[in-house]
Amino acid sequence: MSWQEEYKKKLCSPEEAVTHIKSGDTVVFAHCIGESPVLVDAMIANAKQYENVEIKHMVSLGSGGYTAPELAKHFRVNPMFASGNVRKAIEDGRGDFTPVFFHEIPKLIREGKLKCDVVLAQVAPPDENGNCSLGTSVDYTWQAIKTARTVIVQVNDQMPNTLGDKVHVDDLDYIVEESTPLFELKPGKVTEVEEKIGSYCASLIEDGSTLQLGIGGIPDAVMLFLDDKKDLGIHSEMISDGTLALYEKGVITGKYKNFDKEKMTVTFLMGSKKLYDFAHENPVVEVRTVDYVNHPAVIMKQHKMISINSAIQVDLQGQVVAEAMGLRQFSGVGGQVDFIRGVAMGDDGKAIIAMPSITTKRDGTMISKIVSFVDLGAPITTSRNDIDYVITEYGIAPLKGKSLRERARNLINIAHPSAREELEAEFEKRFHEKF
Numbered sequence: 001m002s003w004q005e006e007y008k009k010k011l012c013s014p015e016e017a018v019t020h021i022k023s024g025d026t027v028v029f030a031h032c033i034g035e036s037p038v039l040v041d042a043m044i045a046n047a048k049q050y051e052n053v054e055i056k057h058m059v060s061l062g063s064g065g066y067t068a069p070e071l072a073k074h075f076r077v078n079p080m081f082a083s084g085n086v087r088k089a090i091e092d093g094r095g096d097f098t099p100v101f102f103h104e105i106p107k108l109i110r111e112g113k114l115k116c117d118v119v120l121a122q123v124a125p126p127d128e129n130g131n132c133s134l135g136t137s138v139d140y141t142w143q144a145i146k147t148a149r150t151v152i153v154q155v156n157d158q159m160p161n162t163l164g165d166k167v168h169v170d171d172l173d174y175i176v177e178e179s180t181p182l183f184e185l186k187p188g189k190v191t192e193v194e195e196k197i198g199s200y201c202a203s204l205i206e207d208g209s210t211l212q213l214g215i216g217g218i219p220d221a222v223m224l225f226l227d228d229k230k231d232l233g234i235h236s237e238m239i240s241d242g243t244l245a246l247y248e249k250g251v252i253t254g255k256y257k258n259f260d261k262e263k264m265t266v267t268f269l270m271g272s273k274k275l276y277d278f279a280h281e282n283p284v285v286e287v288r289t290v291d292y293v294n295h296p297a298v299i300m301k302q303h304k305m306i307s308i309n310s311a312i313q314v315d316l317q318g319q320v321v322a323e324a325m326g327l328r329q330f331s332g333v334g335g336q337v338d339f340i341r342g343v344a345m346g347d348d349g350k351a352i353i354a355m356p357s358i359t360t361k362r363d364g365t366m367i368s369k370i371v372s373f374v375d376l377g378a379p380i381t382t383s384r385n386d387i388d389y390v391i392t393e394y395g396i397a398p399l400k401g402k403s404l405r406e407r408a409r410n411l412i413n414i415a416h417p418s419a420r421e422e423l424e425a426e427f428e429k430r431f432h433e434k435f
Helices: 003-010 014-020 037-045 087-091 102-110 141-147 192-203 217-224 242-248 273-279 336-345 404-413 417-431
Strands: 026-029 053-056 075-077 118-123 131-133 150-155 166-168 174-177 210-212 233-239 264-269 285-287 305-309 313-315 350-354 358-360 366-368 389-392 395-398
Touching: 003 174, 014 037, 014 150, 014 174, 037 118, 037 150, 102 141, 118 141, 141 166, 192 217, 192 350, 192 389, 192 395, 217 242, 217 305, 242 273, 264 273, 273 285, 305 336, 336 350, 366 417, 395 404, 404 417
Parallel strands: 026 053, 026 118, 053 075, 118 150, 150 174, 210 233, 210 305, 233 264, 264 285, 305 350, 350 389
Antiparallel strands: 131 166, 358 366, 389 395
8 A cells, every 4th residue: 555545544533533542541742833732622622532541741832721620530631841731730739740851751752651652743744755744843752653552643734844853654543634823932022131141141152152042032132142153053952033043144054063064953943933934844954853952962972062041040059940939840851951961071062041130020029040049849950060150131150160159159249139138148157258
């Protein structure tokens, strides 16, 4: 049977496809933009057919309707990243959370330590050989498709056909053809504080460096200050729209990358339609599995690797909390430690934590992000041994190779002025000397 005949044989409606989910199954959603609202909504509509179905995913941008209290006996969410749509279920005990390094997820799926019975994903239409691109989200989705008992996909002609790791029609069990717009996250306005942080970060980036950048105001701000740099490369968990302007200006060339030269190597894309259109059949963009892109042993081999990540809190020892507020799970470790460890293992790299000095609550209360002690119950995402620099709008605090006393002094110097008196008092108590 040709792949075309096989493809036609597997076509069905969303409603029919989700009937192949069984009670007690673990259903894994494709990551981020790869999540299929068409299939997820069909699964939720069919909830009464199931009992005790576990839902697993990393970043999820969908409705999260499966977390509704009235569906508790049908679905239980157990993500590896607490997106906004599932946090309440976790807090209320109707969900769980599984801590995991991003690069380890495919391995844990292969080994059966992360159960994966069914996958719901979006793919691009097959090429002439029957290969389907996973488009924006290859990451762990590729391995989940290879491992799952039942693979249900939405073939979406709006999903970009990206170069990198693909799946074949043979790997798919049920195919739903539906053209739907992809989730978009459009760039926001960069604030004055973010601009200051971005300028400090950019001052540490040398010509020819290879960058890992995330999404949001600070990464966008960093890119505003890179116009005068030469021959930067991208080896990053993800890219967003800010990368495009630098590529178009000739700042990003990948000329000095030690491998995957002249390519932007990522494991997922997250941005606007402009970004997805740019990535479509573009040989410059290569979307690979996360156990390749994020593996510290791969990252360490890149040329002058720069990792820029953020945090919720940094204490005076340099311990980084980036995923929870006390016991309240806010996000996940993602790829932060993957890249920081890879940078540390390589030559001439820099691991940077960049964040505003304060966060402002809805009632206007300002809370310092540099603290004497992390909140009770908060997990340490990145150890005090790992970070090279912490940056706020007040400057750069070098940490690598510094004593506890030096670290504390450097961090207090970049804390918000409103927090410094309290931090200085802790310094004097801890180190028995005037600040």
